[in-house]
Amino acid sequence: MANSATARLGSAQHTSGAGELRERIGTFIRTRVIPAETVLDAGGGDATGALTELRGAARAAGLWALPLPADLGGGGLAFPEYAALAETEGASDHGPAALGSAPLLDVTMLRRHGSTRVREEYLKGLVAGEIRSCYAMTEPGAPGTAPLLTATRAEARPDGNWSVSGRKWFTSGAAGADLVTVMARTGGTARDRDGLALFVVPTGSPGFRVVRELPVLGAAGQYEIELDRVVVPADHLLGAEGYALAIAGERLALGRTLRCLRWLGQAERAFDLMCERAATRNGARGPLADHQLVQQHVFDALLALRTTRPLVHEAVALIAAGRDARTEVGLAKVAAARMLQQVTDSAIQVHGAAGLGPDTALPSLFRGGRAARILDGPDELHITSVAGRVLRGYGRGHGSPTRG
Ligand SMILES: Cc1cc2nc3c(=O)[nH]c(=O)nc-3n(C[C@H](O)[C@H](O)[C@H](O)COP(=O)(O)OP(=O)(O)OC[C@H]3O[C@@H](n4cnc5c(N)ncnc54)[C@H](O)[C@@H]3O)c2cc1C
Numbered sequence: 001m002a003n004s005a006t007a008r009l010g011s012a013q014h015t016s017g018a019g020e021l022r023e024r025i026g027t028f029i030r031t032r033v034i035p036a037e038t039v040l041d042a043g044g045g046d047a048t049g050a051l052t053e054l055r056g057a058a059r060a061a062g063l064w065a066l067p068l069p070a071d072l073g074g075g076g077l078a079f080p081e082y083a084a085l086a087e088t089e090g091a092s093d094h095g096p097a098a099l100g101s102a103p104l105l106d107v108t109m110l111r112r113h114g115s116t117r118v119r120e121e122y123l124k125g126l127v128a129g130e131i132r133s134c135y136a137m138t139e140p141g142a143p144g145t146a147p148l149l150t151a152t153r154a155e156a157r158p159d160g161n162w163s164v165s166g167r168k169w170f171t172s173g174a175a176g177a178d179l180v181t182v183m184a185r186t187g188g189t190a191r192d193r194d195g196l197a198l199f200v201v202p203t204g205s206p207g208f209r210v211v212r213e214l215p216v217l218g219a220a221g222q223y224e225i226e227l228d229r230v231v232v233p234a235d236h237l238l239g240a241e242g243y244a245l246a247i248a249g250e251r252l253a254l255g256r257t258l259r260c261l262r263w264l265g266q267a268e269r270a271f272d273l274m275c276e277r278a279a280t281r282n283g284a285r286g287p288l289a290d291h292q293l294v295q296q297h298v299f300d301a302l303l304a305l306r307t308t309r310p311l312v313h314e315a316v317a318l319i320a321a322g323r324d325a326r327t328e329v330g331l332a333k334v335a336a337a338r339m340l341q342q343v344t345d346s347a348i349q350v351h352g353a354a355g356l357g358p359d360t361a362l363p364s365l366f367r368g369g370r371a372a373r374i375l376d377g378p379d380e381l382h383i384t385s386v387a388g389r390v391l392r393g394y395g396r397g398h399g400s401p402t403r404g
Contacts, residue, residue, distance in 0.1 A: 018081060018084050018085060022085055022088050024061065025085055025088045026091075028058065028098075028099070029089060029092050032054055032057055032098070033092045033095055033098050036094070037092060037093075037361060037364065038358075040094045041219050041220065043219075043220025043221060047220070051097060051098065054094075054098040055097075055098060055129055058098055058099045059100075063099050064129075065099070065100035065128075065129070067079070067081075067082035067086075067101050067104050068104060068127045069111070072107065072111075072123050072124050073124055073127045074100075074127045078320070079254075079316070079319065080320045082101070082104075083313070083316040083320075086101075086265075087262065087264045088265055089101065089262070089265070090258075090262020090264075090265040090266065091265035091268065091269050093266065093364070093368055095262070095265075100127070103126045103127065103132075103133060104258070105135070105251055105254060106126060106133040106181065107123060107126050108251070108254065109181070109247060109250070110122060110200065110238070112250075113198075113238040113243070113247050114200065114238060115235040116235075117233075117235045117236075118200055118235065131179065132177045132178055132179075133178065133179040133181070134171050134172060134173045134177040134179070134180050134181075135172075135180070135181045136168035136180050136181065136182050136225060137168070137183045137248065138168060138170050138171075139151055139152065139168055140167055140168075140169045140224065141167065144170075144377075145378065145380075145381045147183060147196065147245060147248070148190055148191060148196070150166075150183050150184065150196060151166055152164065152166025152167070152184040152185065153166060153184060155186075156186070157231070160234045161231050161232060161233055161234050162186075162232040162233075162236075162237065164182060164184050164199055164201060164229075165227055165229050166182075166227055167227075168182065168227075169214060169224040170216075170224075171222065171224070171225050172221055172222055173221060173223075174203075174210055174225050175210050175213065175223050177203055178204070179200055179202055180200075180201050180203055180208075181199070181200055181201070182198070182227065183197075183248065186241050187241070193242065193244075193245050194242035195241070195242070196242065196244035196245060197237055197239075197240075197241045197243065197244050198237070198238040198243070198244045198247055199232045199236055199238070200236040200238065201227065201230055201232050201236065205230045205232070206230070207230040208227055208230050210224070210225055211224040211225060211226050212224050217367040218367070219367055252376060253325055255376060256315075256376045256377075257312065257316055257319055257325075257329055259375075259376060260312040260315070260332045260333060260335075260336035261312060261316070263336045263339070263340040263369070264305065264308065264309055264312060264339075266344075266368055266369075267301075267304075267340045267343040267344065267365075269361065270301075270340075270344045270346075270347040270365045271301050271302065271305060271343055273347050273361070274297065274346060274351070275289075277347075277350055277351050278294050278298065278350055297346040297347075298346075301346050304338075304342050305343065307335070308332070308335045308336050308339040311331050311336075312336060314328045314332070315328040315329045327389060327390070327401060330383075330386040331382075331386060333376065334379050334382045336372070337369070337372035337373045338373065340372050341366070341369035341372065342369075343369075344362060344366040344368075345369070348362050
């Protein structure tokens, strides 16, 4: 990150305001979080210990929970202010957890759609990092791209509570979470969005269990979970029956945009590693940097970074303004995921075998880039929904969307 000025130029967000805070976050990520990445990636007790230590250090440095609401104990930064920092914080995949901003999506969702009891019982604990939450939509037996096919069932009990049963997988952070938000069908058939609802389920409830860990290209953090007739209090339903897809859509728009910002930070790290290697590795005819085919990698990576960043900030601006950002989030998500995969792949290529070995962060950055093209909806889903929306606009005689 130290030599990343070239990749960053061209972003207004990076040349004005909030500079001092961004510097402090950058230093924390570089000197504290990145050196702990190998331990954190491996999971288990050592990872938990390392994360606890990092969180203590973040609190002591005044960098804790910056985008979380101030009245709940967070730093109170508005979304556009945080967006200008999220790239720096997200340069390590572990940055948001270490700095306490990871619960932003859950806190935003529970604050808007949770009952008084849910808000009072959980929000402050989530912001303080005393309790942890996760989100379970994807199921082993149904395509994650088709949530209407959700097989997890919630049945109303005579006492007014709910009984939830089903299996979810790739639930990030489920082991060690205190709460999981679960999408379940309360009624209707597979084409009926009114029959879907979201429930906040305390993981200590009888009938909840973590079935197994699902390492993603070797990295820890994803889990399969089972709910077997878990009794969920009536006031742990979010919004109302039939609101699940609307709430999930709101959450995903914010979540995808945050991820794009973090992927920019990770790609910039890979870009720096690639350029440093090209400039310092000498072959028979001088440094790698003198080879035109190496220069091609550098050019294409820089182009991908620079053309993706404005798309992501367009999505940020629309979300911050409360406007419809579906097209912009879809464009940004596909562009940022492809960009991260491309830049990390090029950086590995320029390193040769060293890029696949244990001495650089490139394998883990590349893994993130590969997963990026699937999580939060695969590329194809965004491509078909953006293109479909655009084409329907033409069908209705609307103007060209090419200028946003
Ligand atoms: C690292 C990681 C973390 C994750 N974290 C979470 C989490 O915390 N909570 C959670 O609920 N889920 C999580 N997921 C799951 C993720 O959101 C889903 O994997 C994703 O939405 C795709 O669903 P699926 O895997 O069921 O794929 P499917 O829906 O089965 O799709 C498989 C493939 O079919 C093709 N396809 C699908 N739809 C279309 C289409 N419309 N047009 C053309 N082709 C299509 C695509 O190639 C797609 O990749 C995570 C996944 C990963 C990898």
